[in-house]
Amino acid sequence: MIGDWLDIGPVTQIEPGTARTLPVEGGEEIAVFHTMRNEFFAIVNLCPHRRGPLSQGIVHGDVVTCPLHNWNISLRSGQALGGDEGCVPTIPLRVDAGRIYLLRAAVIAPREARAA
Amino acid sequence: MNATMTIEAGGSEAAMRQRLVVIGNGMAGCRAVEEILARDPQRFDVTIFGAEPRVNYNRIMLSPVLAGEKTFDEIVINGQDWYDDNRITLVSGDRVDHIDRDNKCVVAASGRTEPYDTLLIATGSDPFIIPVPGSDLEGVVTFRDLDDVDRMLAAADRGGDAVVIGGGLLGLEAAHGLSLRGMKVTVVHLMPTLMERQLDEAAGWLLKTELERRGQTILTGANTKQIHGIDGKVVGIELADGTRVKADIVVMAAGIRPATGLAKAAGLDVERGVLVDDHMVTSDPAILAVGECVQHRGLCYGLVAPLWDMCRSLADYVTEAPTGFEGTVTSTKLKVSGIDLFSAGDFSGSPGPDGELCEDIVMRDASRGVYKRVVVRDGKLIGAVLYGDTADGNWYFDLMRQESDVSDIREALIFGQAFASGGALADPNAAVAALSAEAEICGCNGVSKGKIVSCIEGGAHSVDAVRATCKASASCGQCTGLVESLLSITLGGEVESGPKTMCKCTTFSHAEVRRLIVEKGLREMPEVMQELHWTTPDGCASCRPALNYYLLCAWPGEYEDDQKSRFVNERLHANIQKDGTYSVVPRMWGGLTNPRELRAIADVVEKFNAPMVKVTGGQRLDIFGIRKEDLPAVWADLNAAGMVSGHAYGKSLRTVKTCVGSEWCRFGTQDSTGLGVKIERMTWGSWMPHKFKIAVSGCPRNCAEATIKDFGVVCVDSGYELHVGGNGGIKVRATDLLCKVATEEEALEHCAAFIQLYREEAWYLERTAPWIERVGLDTVKAALFDDPDTVAQLAARFRHSQQFMQDDPWAQRASGDRADLHNHIATVRPLEMEMAR
Ligand code: SRM
Ligand SMILES: Cc1cc2nc3c(=O)[nH]c(=O)nc-3n(C[C@H](O)[C@H](O)[C@H](O)COP(=O)(O)OP(=O)(O)OC[C@H]3O[C@@H](n4cnc5c(N)ncnc54)[C@H](O)[C@@H]3O)c2cc1C
Ligand code: SF4
Ligand code: FES
Numbered sequence: 007m008i009g010d011w012l013d014i015g016p017v018t019q020i021e022p023g024t025a026r027t028l029p030v031e032g033g034e035e036i037a038v039f040h041t042m043r044n045e046f047f048a049i050v051n052l053c054p055h056r057r058g059p060l061s062q063g064i065v066h067g068d069v070v071t072c073p074l075h076n077w078n079i080s081l082r083s084g085q086a087l088g089g090d091e092g093c094v095p096t097i098p099l100r101v102d103a104g105r106i107y108l109l110r111a112a113v114i115a116p117r118e119a120r121a122a
Numbered sequence: 123m124n125a126t127m128t129i130e131a132g133g134s135e136a137a138m139r140q141r142l143v144v145i146g147n148g149m150a151g152c153r154a155v156e157e158i159l160a161r162d163p164q165r166f167d168v169t170i171f172g173a174e175p176r177v178n179y180n181r182i183m184l185s186p187v188l189a190g191e192k193t194f195d196e197i198v199i200n201g202q203d204w205y206d207d208n209r210i211t212l213v214s215g216d217r218v219d220h221i222d223r224d225n226k227c228v229v230a231a232s233g234r235t236e237p238y239d240t241l242l243i244a245t246g247s248d249p250f251i252i253p254v255p256g257s258d259l260e261g262v263v264t265f266r267d268l269d270d271v272d273r274m275l276a277a278a279d280r281g282g283d284a285v286v287i288g289g290g291l292l293g294l295e296a297a298h299g300l301s302l303r304g305m306k307v308t309v310v311h312l313m314p315t316l317m318e319r320q321l322d323e324a325a326g327w328l329l330k331t332e333l334e335r336r337g338q339t340i341l342t343g344a345n346t347k348q349i350h351g352i353d354g355k356v357v358g359i360e361l362a363d364g365t366r367v368k369a370d371i372v373v374m375a376a377g378i379r380p381a382t383g384l385a386k387a388a389g390l391d392v393e394r395g396v397l398v399d400d401h402m403v404t405s406d407p408a409i410l411a412v413g414e415c416v417q418h419r420g421l422c423y424g425l426v427a428p429l430w431d432m433c434r435s436l437a438d439y440v441t442e443a444p445t446g447f448e449g450t451v452t453s454t455k456l457k458v459s460g461i462d463l464f465s466a467g468d469f470s471g472s473p474g475p476d477g478e479l480c481e482d483i484v485m486r487d488a489s490r491g492v493y494k495r496v497v498v499r500d501g502k503l504i505g506a507v508l509y510g511d512t513a514d515g516n517w518y519f520d521l522m523r524q525e526s527d528v529s530d531i532r533e534a535l536i537f538g539q540a541f542a543s544g545g546a547l548a549d550p551n552a553a554v555a556a557l558s559a560e561a562e563i564c565g566c567n568g569v570s571k572g573k574i575v576s577c578i579e580g581g582a583h584s585v586d587a588v589r590a591t592c593k594a595s596a597s598c599g600q601c602t603g604l605v606e607s608l609l610s611i612t613l614g615g616e617v618e619s620g621p622k623t624m625c626k627c628t629t630f631s632h633a634e635v636r637r638l639i640v641e642k643g644l645r646e647m648p649e650v651m652q653e654l655h656w657t658t659p660d661g662c663a664s665c666r667p668a669l670n671y672y673l674l675c676a677w678p679g680e681y682e683d684d685q686k687s688r689f690v691n692e693r694l695h696a697n698i699q700k701d702g703t704y705s706v707v708p709r710m711w712g713g714l715t716n717p718r719e720l721r722a723i724a725d726v727v728e729k730f731n732a733p734m735v736k737v738t739g740g741q742r743l744d745i746f747g748i749r750k751e752d753l754p755a756v757w758a759d760l761n762a763a764g765m766v767s768g769h770a771y772g773k774s775l776r777t778v779k780t781c782v783g784s785e786w787c788r789f790g791t792q793d794s795t796g797l798g799v800k801i802e803r804m805t806w807g808s809w810m811p812h813k814f815k816i817a818v819s820g821c822p823r824n825c826a827e828a829t830i831k832d833f834g835v836v837c838v839d840s841g842y843e844l845h846v847g848g849n850g851g852i853k854v855r856a857t858d859l860l861c862k863v864a865t866e867e868e869a870l871e872h873c874a875a876f877i878q879l880y881r882e883e884a885w886y887l888e889r890t891a892p893w894i895e896r897v898g899l900d901t902v903k904a905a906l907f908d909d910p911d912t913v914a915q916l917a918a919r920f921r922h923s924q925q926f927m928q929d930d931p932w933a934q935r936a937s938g939d940r941a942d943l944h945n946h947i948a949t950v951r952p953l954e955m956e957m958a959r
Contacts (some may be wrong), residue, residue: 021686073690
């Protein structure tokens with residue numbers, strides 16, 4: 007059970023309303039978000055529009071506004087919202103006893119997740 | 123399971139009975155037995171083991187016992203007579219150590235062995251002790267049973283300081299009790315919001331403010347590093363940031379863990395809790411489990427209401443009329459006298475299974491300290507947070523549990539049951555029309571309905587006009603909706619819309635928000651949102667940066683800048699580029715530079731492999747392609763050569779362009795370069811409504827393009843012409859002449875005064891050009907010059923605020939400040955899935 011999940015450290019390392027990054031050698035960088043409503047999400051750190059670093063956007067509710075051209079991306083589904091179209095892969099995440107875990111299989115294969 | 127339940131025919135009554143052994147004499151264990159007895163008193167011979175040396179009591183009432191509002195006797199649920207009357211054997215003060223599934227018996231610490239046909243595990247939870255040095259010192263206690271309460275009461279008798287680690291329900295109830303008992307209490311909470319699992323930021327802020335008002339110290343975002351002791355006894359705690367807090371007692375209330383040790387050792391399926399099905403049966407059909415120790419459909423519960431449902435389902439099952447427990451939403455109240463707080467369901471705003479979006483409905487009443495938020499999804503209420511007025515909590519909770527369709531009462535939902543079920547009154551206009559002329563609409567300014575109506579009939583045809591004429595809704599804004607109703611009742615369709623509101627989160631315009639922040643002395647963002655009745659819980663990407671600026675401008679040196687409300691460039695103090703790297707522009711005062719600076723820039727370009735370095739349109743050099751992790755190191759190198767941030771990224775002073783002026787130029791009339799440097803030294807670092815550019819030209823040939831800048835100086839023989847409101851960007855606008863002055867000192871003073879006026883008056887993201895177009899040059903001139911003292915006063919306010927702004931942000935980051943914004947969490951190497959930190 008635990009073996010399927012990768013422990014990436016304590017919840018306190020990400021201030022609510024911000025995100026931090028997790029580069030993956032040979033894969034796409036992951037952005038891990040902590041929202042102001044105390045939820046955590048992980049998505050690939052690339053905007054479906056023109057690959058903007060979503061980790062650097064302003065977070066409101068469960069949405070991040072891309073810093074490059076203000077697309078709004080749902081952290082929950084990875085979908086672009088409003089009139090925009092596109093989707094970024096999400097990585098299953100869970101929080102247990104104050105630590106954040108990512109689904110191991112999805113961490114190394116976010117590229118495939120997008121293809122799926 | 124049924125096999126073990128089959129009752130043999132014949133034999134004595136006692137021999138017919140199955141043996142039910144219960145581990146745990148707590149709330150769920152005893153309730154389950156009660157439920158079974160109510161259905162079939164003859165079925166079992168019951169033995170209950172309890173580690174605590176006492177009868178079954180109401181654990182949730184330990185808080186009132188601690189606070190002195192109840193005694194232990196008053197919270198007993200089942201006294202010894204209950205056990206006797208029902209022929210239950212209570213083995214109290216004896217902990218079960220072992221479950222022997224092969225021989226179907228349990229073994230207790232005393233050695234007592236008890237065989238079972240059916241076993242019920244109801245061991246509850248264990249308090250979570252955060253693993254820091256000193257957590258085993260004497261004086262570190264938990265809050266779970268009566269012994270803990272006794273320990274806290276003994277400490278309180280001696281008086282002194284208490285630290286409570288954990289600002290959740292349990293921690294705050296402990297803190298309240300200890301503080302009523304006369305201790306000086308500090309609550310240390312890891313998260314930024316108190317009770318973050320039950321409350322949103324807005325309600326958490328109200329709660330924190332109230333607890334502080336009552337004398338408790340609340341430290342949020344506080345990570346306990348160590349507990350200090352002397353001679354094995356606790357004396358204080360130390361936080362990760364080095365803060366120390368004195369403590370004679372430390373209460374650990376950082377969370378609970380399902381007590382699964384016994385079940386795990388017995389080989390039952392256990393994840394976070396003991397796994398059970400809808401009938402509370404574990405992976406062994408002869409063993410049931412109930413209460414906080416179980417995990418049902420992926421969830422562990424920490425409140426009693428769902429446990430009661432579990433006990434019902436369990437009893438139905440063992441008495442062969444299975445119904446099943448399907449999980450439930452929970453609600454929370456805080457048992458702290460005088461604080462009304464209610465939270466239920468899901469208020470995170472998550473979309474439904476088919477992507478249905480959530481809608482927040484927020485109502486705030488600042489004068490009564492009320493905040494209410496309900497979350498509606500797909501026509502159903504799915505969550506609620508109430509602070510200050512919880513009268514409708516149960517009604518909302520019922521609507522949630524019954525999954526009622528609330529579409530028809532959506533408009534009135536937030537006003538509560540009385541209003542929403544008022545039939546015709548559910549139409550807000552009808553409700554307002556029914557009010558008498560004397561009814562007070564605006565509580566802040568004491569304005570009646572009649573007065574507002576006559577004011578509308580007298581020509582005030584918009585909310586704004588009403589605010590201006592009779593002050594109604596001009597203060598806290600809570601009655602804006604009522605005023606709007608009165609407008610549409612009185613005028614029919616002819617209501618004029620006022621100036622645009624700041625964003626969809628508020629009914630106020632930028633100007634009103636700015637005025638009210640100052641008038642009402644609002645000092646924090648959640649306070650603004652509460653007092654001005656924001657209709658969203660935490661604002662949006664457009665109002666948060668604006669509020670952050672308005673607060674920064676209103677309370678220099680006092681307001682703490684909110685990094686999460688800043689656009690990435692201002693958060694990382696560099697300009698983001700299309701590939702996600704950053705550009706770095708160090709300040710070159712007045713466009714001047716020297717070999718040391720140029721060498722440092724050249725070195726940085728080489729050392730960090732910057733792909734490009736370019737001369738900007740603002741007379742300085744821009745280094746491109748720096749990664750966010752490398753920014754602090756780049757800045758450290760530039761700082762070492764004496765350079766500071768150029769704020770090429772900020773809603774702030776950008777550049778002061780200069781020309782060579784009288785120092786070299788054959789036409790120069792004054793030292794334009796020198797004045798430009800002085801102006802830049804005075805103004806750099808200042809946050810503004812939008813970016814701000816300055817230029818100083820040495821003569822009317824104007825080589826520094828001063829007449830398309832926000833503030834431009836054109837030197838002439840007799841002095842300095844000061845120009846304002848220019849823009850060379852999207853919509854070119856030449857400056858207006860503000861005035862002419864004779865000396866450099868006056869030029870500087872007027873520059874400071876004009877900037878401060880702009881900082882205090884303009885709306886966020888409004889540059890000087892559109893600002894002056896909107897208010898008119900005459901208004902700006904009047905504001906500066908009608909009163910002979912104003913220029914000096916504005917300039918003084920500007921200089922005061924600059925004291926706090928001219929700390930180079932790069933130097934702070936280079937010294938390690940906010941490293942979390944720059945560094946990766948770690949790097950994942952997929953081969954071994956190792957984390958390199
Ligand atoms: C680097 C530079 C271009 C260059 O290579 O020379 C530049 C680059 C950008 N300009 Fe500019 N502007 C630069 C001088 C100018 C000038 C010329 C000047 O300052 O004398 C103007 C016209 C003058 C003016 O502002 O009135 C100018 C008018 C704009 C505008 C339009 C502003 C307006 O009010 O209409 C924008 C868009 C905005 O601010 O919303 C803009 C926005 C930008 C942004 C920030 C676009 C963006 O949001 O990413 C570019 C950032 C690039 C970067 O990462 O560094 N830039 N920009 C110049 C930096 C000057 C400096 O040293 O700080
Ligand atoms: C101070 C306080 C305030 C609370 N306030 C509220 C509230 O306002 N609202 C709300 O809904 N909930 C509240 N709760 C939570 C609520 O009390 C619990 O959800 C509930 O008590 C759980 O019931 P349980 O039977 O699972 O566990 P418990 O009531 O803890 O019972 C478990 C019992 O099992 C015993 N035990 C454990 N292991 C063994 C063993 N091996 N052998 C023998 N005995 C054992 C324990 O000693 C304990 O007596 C509060 C809790 C506390 C501590
Ligand atoms: S004009 Fe300014 S904003 Fe436009 S591309 Fe050039 S630098 Fe970017
Ligand atoms: S790259 Fe994200 S909005 Fe354009």
